[in-house]
Amino acid sequence: MTIYSALQIGDYHINHCEDFLMMKKMGSRKMLCAVMDGCSTAMESQFASALVGKILRKICIEQGYQELYEIHKNPDPEEDLKTVLKELFKEIDRLKNHLMLDEKELLTTVTLLLYHEEKDKGVALCIGDGLVSINGEITEFERDNKPDYLAYHLKENFEDWYNRQTQKIFFSGLKDVSIATDGISSFTAIRKTDHDEKINPIDYLLHDTSQSDAEDMLSIKLKRLEHHYGMKPTDDLAVIRITKQ
Numbered sequence: 001m002t003i004y005s006a007l008q009i010g011d012y013h014i015n016h017c018e019d020f021l022m023m024k025k026m027g028s029r030k031m032l033c034a035v036m037d038g039c040s041t042a043m044e045s046q047f048a049s050a051l052v053g054k055i056l057r058k059i060c061i062e063q064g065y066q067e068l069y070e071i072h073k074n075p076d077p078e079e080d081l082k083t084v085l086k087e088l089f090k091e092i093d094r095l096k097n098h099l100m101l102d103e104k105e106l107l108t109t110v111t112l113l114l115y116h117e118e119k120d121k122g123v124a125l126c127i128g129d130g131l132v133s134i135n136g137e138i139t140e141f142e143r144d145n146k147p148d149y150l151a152y153h154l155k156e157n158f159e160d161w162y163n164r165q166t167q168k169i170f171f172s173g174l175k176d177v178s179i180a181t182d183g184i185s186s187f188t189a190i191r192k193t194d195h196d197e198k199i200n201p202i203d204y205l206l207h208d209t210s211q212s213d214a215e216d217m218l219s220i221k222l223k224r225l226e227h228h229y230g231m232k233p234t235d236d237l238a239v240i241r242i243t244k245q
Contacts, residue, residue, distance in 0.1 A: 183237035
């Protein structure tokens with residue numbers, strides 16, 4: 001299993017990249033990946049994205065240690081994902097109170113991918129906007145640029161909130177799976193080129209297998225999109241791609 005990732009500031013953004021990404025093993029045979037996209041009209045949204053990523057990393061470490069003492073427990077991917085989200089809910093709410101944060105300082109979308117390598121099964125969940133590609137099939141979650149941010153629901157009953165989540169995809173037989181923020185749909189021509197070649201940036205980043213022997217495959221592809229095809233994302237972009245032979 002090979003994991004690629006890339007993070008790039010959008011061409012229309014100046015000061016900060018408001019996206020963030022996180023990849024972390026959760027125990028011996030599980031992987032959690034996440035991409036976050038901060039709300040540009042909120043307050044310091046790069047902070048919200050990074051904070052959620054750091055909390056998720058902490059949860060992965062804690063769940064990994066817990067797995068050592070629960071030999072007979074073998075939950076399915078969704079049960080693990082639900083556990084992660086419940087902890088995320090609690091941690092964000094605790095930090096909001098501890099740091100006296102405004103809700104506008106916590107607005108970020110979250111797209112999660114949890115994969116059980118041993119079972120070869122996984123689940124993806126998008127909270128807000130985002131894109132998921134499962135073995136060549138793309139699902140784009142878009143809410144007219146008005147995402148339903150997780151931070152809006154911190155005071156709600158977690159079970160009720162979770163049961164309302166419909167932007168969820170289950171899969172098995174991982175071959176080529178990706179998650180990305182909605183910046184992946186924002187590629188545009190920024191300069192003229194000396195050729196007439198055309199390319200689909202989404203397909204190139206998420207499905208094309210060229211440069212797959214390079215650890216920084218996605219970064220290489222982003223540079224080629226910019227320098228050869230004259231294209232860059234206007235919005236910030238975070239993308240994680242997992243492939244398996």
